[in-house]
Amino acid sequence: MKRRDFITTAVLGAGTLAFSGCHRAEKQTAENTVNINKGKKVTLKLATSWPAHFPIMGTGVDTFAKRCFELSGGTLEIKVYPKNILVPALQVFDATSAAQIDAFHSGVYYWKGKNPAFSIFGGMPLGLLSEEMITWFKFGGGYELWREMYGKFNLYPLIGGTTGPQMGGWFKKEINSLSDLKGLKMRIPGLGGEVMKKLGVNPVLLPAGEIYTALERGTIDATEWVGPALDSMMGFDKAAHYYYTGWHEPGSILEITFNKARWEKLSPEHQAIITAASEEMTGTMLQEFRYKNAKALQELPDYVQIKNFPPEFFTAAKKALREVLAEQSRESADFKRVLESYQSFYALNEPWSDISTKHLLEIRN
């Protein structure tokens, strides 16, 4: 899931000043609590990029907060604010960086404007699945790089869930060749969008609330979103009948990210509680996406046709992706560094993945 609607600039403008005042008060409290932490209640404000109780992602962070409260015997309260209540959906990074709020829950792919390298932490087209991404973070050096680079923004990131494999999107017309993609207007952000651009697609960005109408009216020809569970809620199947299997988001990573100074002032116990709860959230979200996607797939109307892109698409998409990665590596030393770490893990993982996961999925049917 990608870009979301912004709150009005008026509110955003008004917020900044108010938050600054808020920040100073919060900071003082944090400093005080560090010495009297044991058994004392700590309250953290966490803003998300999702509507209140948004399925799977939003309810996931609600459960995470509840879990932190339980695990701490009530000494750690994380107040979850849906998008646009405290901070506009896509201002949560800046607001946490500036200590206007303590933490946020969002998707890593939103912040490539801050540093192009961040898009890799969010996931790679035609790349690692969720479980493999997390292995890279924990055992392959991904976390070290992420924390180093977020550290420059005074942020401390944790993996805060993952969507599992996403679908390729909804198309009004069937795609039988690369030429069918030329000139197509498609809502698709991120590295996937840049690959599509090289294939002649015109990638457009739209707030969530406008996608269905644009697709239904033919203002756009196609859109990607997440997978069957969340796509069904958006009603896309009513506006486009060809549902393409995924390639550009095989394992998107969400994040629970804290203001670094605030994080460092938490007690080791509260840090451990947040970390363990985020791990639990990540596993459960992956499983919940699997279960609900499987169910929603079964319930799609009969007129929906599940399609794979033609083989020539993948050949062209891989070539285009290599070009995009080379371009971004030239432009950003950080991107190059993170890409090298990712690719090194990919090379290590692939032979094992081939003879284990892939082999087992192929033989079992």
Added chain:
Amino acid sequence: MKRRDFITTAVLGAGTLAFSGCHRAEKQTAENTVNINKGKKVTLKLATSWPAHFPIMGTGVDTFAKRCFELSGGTLEIKVYPKNILVPALQVFDATSAAQIDAFHSGVYYWKGKNPAFSIFGGMPLGLLSEEMITWFKFGGGYELWREMYGKFNLYPLIGGTTGPQMGGWFKKEINSLSDLKGLKMRIPGLGGEVMKKLGVNPVLLPAGEIYTALERGTIDATEWVGPALDSMMGFDKAAHYYYTGWHEPGSILEITFNKARWEKLSPEHQAIITAASEEMTGTMLQEFRYKNAKALQELPDYVQIKNFPPEFFTAAKKALREVLAEQSRESADFKRVLESYQSFYALNEPWSDISTKHLLEIRN
């Protein structure tokens, strides 16, 4: 301290009668502490089926115990006893059931003698991968059945890690046809062993410490174990050069299981801590197995040949598995019930798995 430390090896040896008395005393202590739990220290004894600090599984449970201590601010201490210290490796189920110890960490596949249905909770040949198994437990009804059936043994189970995909095993000779399997002596337990038996293999059980010598001397012709990381430590590559890809353990589940009465007397906070720490352990173990298997695979000697079983093997193995499952369903109503739940989730999951995970692994290379 919540539980007295009075079970000595001598007492353990003294038998059931002594334990019954012991159990009643323990119960009373637990009931008293339930009201004064908050902030009071609880100590639990957990026995494992692994040697001390055994890689990945043993270190996993060490980390789990450490995490419970951290999360509880030191109020929950889980003392981990490697196999044969408090209880023999395969007596941990009975000892926990009888409240001689509080909990155990082991593999679910060990307990099919208690109830044939338990083998399904441990994993299914040619079946679900770890992440899919866990989804079945949490969202498809697996946990309810497991807890109901373990409840009859006064046990409360939690998933306590998973090995991820295992390999098919080490063979001294290449397997080019089904006839190459006839009369082969192979160390292979569980449902996989029963399938192999129907294909003419003579499955044998051997203690871990005797497998290498048996393979090296030709007393057995083949053995399965886990995967590259743990197999390398056993030196199997020195005794057999054909390493077959996996089919019989696609997602084996380990367990952290508690004496149920003891579990129910824990505070909600300590229950939440154990649950969250077990979830963290499960994710991390899967990722650690992936990373270390990938590394160990790269480091295998050149003379090791990685092989797939021939296609006719899978046709025959699927037929044999259907027979084994039908036989066990006739013999055990519990087996039939758990199998139906498993198969119902499998049927739901498979179409989504096909167009997501499997598709993504196939297109990315």
